[in-house]
Amino acid sequence: xxLSAKSQAFVFHFGEMGSRWGFNRxxxxxxxxxxxxxxxxxxxxxxxxxxxSRGNVSMGLKELQSWRLVQRQHLPGDRKExxxxxxxxxxxxxxxxxxxxKRELTPTLSLLRSQLLDAPQDxxxxxxxxxxxxxxxLLERMDGFANxxxxxxxxxxxxLLSLGSGVSKLLELKNSMLGKNKAQDSTAxxx
Amino acid sequence: xxLSAKSQAFVFHFGEMGSRWGFNRxxxxxxxxxxxxxxxxxxxxxxxxxxxSRGNVSMGLKELQSWRLVQRQHLPGDRKExxxxxxxxxxxxxxxxxxxxKRELTPTLSLLRSQLLDAPQDxxxxxxxxxxxxxxxLLERMDGFANxxxxxxxxxxxxLLSLGSGVSKLLELKNSMLGKNKAQDSTAxxx
DNA sequence: TATAATTTTCAGAAATTTCTGAAAGCTTAT
DNA sequence: ATAAGCTTTCAGAAATTTCTGAAAATTATA
Numbered sequence: 291x292x293l294s295a296k297s298q299a300f301v302f303h304f305g306e307m308g309s310r311w312g313f314n315r316x317x318x319x320x321x322x323x324x325x326x327x328x329x330x331x332x333x334x335x336x337x338x339x340x341x342x343s344r345g346n347v348s349m350g351l352k353e354l355q356s357w358r359l360v361q362r363q364h365l366p367g368d369r370k371e372x373x374x375x376x377x378x379x380x381x382x383x384x385x386x387x388x389x390x391x392k393r394e395l396t397p398t399l400s401l402l403r404s405q406l407l408d409a410p411q412d413x414x415x416x417x418x419x420x421x422x423x424x425x426x427x428l429l430e431r432m433d434g435f436a437n438x439x440x441x442x443x444x445x446x447x448x449x450l451l452s453l454g455s456g457v458s459k460l461l462e463l464k465n466s467m468l469g470k471n472k473a474q475d476s477t478a479x480x481x
Numbered sequence: 482x483x484l485s486a487k488s489q490a491f492v493f494h495f496g497e498m499g500s501r502w503g504f505n506r507x508x509x510x511x512x513x514x515x516x517x518x519x520x521x522x523x524x525x526x527x528x529x530x531x532x533x534s535r536g537n538v539s540m541g542l543k544e545l546q547s548w549r550l551v552q553r554q555h556l557p558g559d560r561k562e563x564x565x566x567x568x569x570x571x572x573x574x575x576x577x578x579x580x581x582x583k584r585e586l587t588p589t590l591s592l593l594r595s596q597l598l599d600a601p602q603d604x605x606x607x608x609x610x611x612x613x614x615x616x617x618x619l620l621e622r623m624d625g626f627a628n629x630x631x632x633x634x635x636x637x638x639x640x641l642l643s644l645g646s647g648v649s650k651l652l653e654l655k656n657s658m659l660g661k662n663k664a665q666d667s668t669a670x671x672x
Numbered sequence: 673t674a675t676a677a678t679t680t681t682c683a684g685a686a687a688t689t690t691c692t693g694a695a696a697g698c699t700t701a702t
Numbered sequence: 703a704t705a706a707g708c709t710t711t712c713a714g715a716a717a718t719t720t721c722t723g724a725a726a727a728t729t730a731t732a
Contacts, residue, residue, distance in 0.1 A: 294602070294603075294605060294606050294609070296596055296601075296606060296609065296610070297605075297606070297609050299592070299596065300592070300593075300596060300609070300613060303588075303589065303592045304589075307585070307588065307589055310503070310584060310585050311585065312501070314689080314690065314691095315690080316690080316691080325612055325616075326608065326609035326612045326613065327608075327609075328605070328608045332708095333708085333709075334708095342691075342692085343691065343692045343693065344692090344693080344709085344710095345691075345692060345693065345694090345709095345710080345711075345712085346690080346691055346692070348709060348710055348711080349690095349691085349710085349711090351709095352710085369699085369700070369701095369707060369708065370707085370708070370709095371708085371709080378615075379612070379615040379616055379619055380619060383619055383623075393501060394498070394501050394502065397494075397498065398494065398495075398498055401490070401491070401494045402491075405487055405490065405491060410487075411485070412485075414485060414488075414519070415485050415487060415488070417517065417518075417519045418485070418487065418488050418491070418517035418518075419487070421516055421517045421570070422491060422517065424569075424570040425516075425570055428570055428571060428574055431639075431642040431643060432574075432642060434642070434643075434645055435641070435642045435644070435648070438644065438645065438646065438648040438649070439648070441649070442648065442649055442652075446649055446652050448622075449652055449655075449656075450626070450648070450652060451622040451623060451625070451626045452622060452625075453626070453629065454625055454629065455629065457626070457629040457630070457633065457641070458629070458632070458633055458637055460651060460655055461633075461637050461640055461641060463654065463655065463658065464640070464647075464651055464654070465640075467654065505719080505720065505721095506720080507720080507721080523678095524678085524679075525678095533721075533722085534721065534722045534723065535679085535722090535723080536679095536680080536681075536682085536721075536722060536723065536724090537720080537721055537722070539679060539680055539681080540680085540681090540720095540721085542679095543680085560677060560678065560729080560730065560731090561677090561678070561679095562678085562679080
């Protein structure tokens with residue numbers, strides 16, 4: 291299979307960006323190629339188009355499946371396995387977002403939780419633990435917010451992402467609705 | 482300088498997570514150490530505490546400065562340069578968030594923009610470009626939303642992050658306020 | 673201005689990650 | 703059961719990233 295110049299540029303770019311998004315070059319390329327190709331592809335086609343080894347494709351597909359980004363399917367009269375993206379662009383983005391939340395936030399939250407359990411022994415430790423507490427609080431909120439975003443319907447998500455400068459207006463709206471008197475916001479920052 | 486067991490666990494963990502957050506192990510460790518240490522540290526202290534070479538510390542500090550995460554300062558009667566975090570945890574998080582937006586979104590947006598400029602030559606290319614268009618639309622919205630978040634005041638940000646399940650309620654509120662008839666929402670999606 | 677203190681640089685070493693290809697393992701068809 | 707077609711595995715090779723340490727550059731002091 292031949293890649294047009296444009297497709298190639300896109301695929302290569304995704305390969306380069308891949309590492310920033312959490313997977314390696316060839317996995318990024320594979321995902322990009324599957325995304326812009328109208329039909330499902332099998333492992334041999336991927337290997338040929340990307341000029342990488344069959345074994346590498348196998349590992350890459352495994353990785354993409356562990357991210358739940360691709361789906362396997364069989365084509366009638368063909369014993370090979372074919373692969374295509376596991377959903378719309380929006381669904382895929384949501385999956386990547388969620389997967390990254392898990393990988394980037396959860397482990398640190400769990401470490402910090404355990405660190406904060408037992409009491410500091412000296413003033414050095416007290417200060418360190420104070421900072422860890424601040425980080426924990428922040429990360430936990432980010433985590434909760436990310437979870438919220440993931441639970442929004444596609445429409446709601448679209449609305450939110452399209453708010454533009456409306457985000458701060460929306461917050462004002464909220465304040466005016468609920469009234470400033472409700473001051474006991476237990477989650478407010480202390481800084 | 483000796484690290485307590487707890488501090489060491491934290492510093493090492495940040496080293497491991499570092500790569501997921503965009504910097505390498507020792508840079509992550511340096512940042513963690515500077516964050517939980519009450520006083521500024523110089524390069525030699527960092528090298529000794531983390532048991533890494535002086536040259537590595539120099540490069541790491543350069544990296545942290547390029548992220549604008551640390552600030553240099555001089556202590557009276559000492560020619561060495563001392564370093565400490567460039568702000569509160571919240572400010573630092575905002576900087577990391579913004580820096581990652583730049584590194585993870587901007588390059589792809591710019592590639593896609595140029596790819597979408599000239600017309601597809603055949604049906605393969607047409608399909609590929611359609612997908613690229615969808616990705617572009619999505620990334621641009623995420624980018625705009627991220628920018629919005631970055632412009633919120635600390636209080637607004639706290640409010641938003643603390644909304645919890647209120648996010649979707651807030652969106653309903655917005656809809657009910659504006660009414661579904663007010664269709665000329667300039668920031669609405671075009672899909 | 674010379675010298676001592678400190679930081680930066682960067683070539684090569686070490687560590688880590690990614691990739692290949694041949695062999696082993698499945699699955700389906702005969 | 704055997705073979706053919708396809709997929710996975712994994713040891714070692716290749717590529718990439720990170721780290722070291724000595725030398726060069728910079729900055730401050732005498």
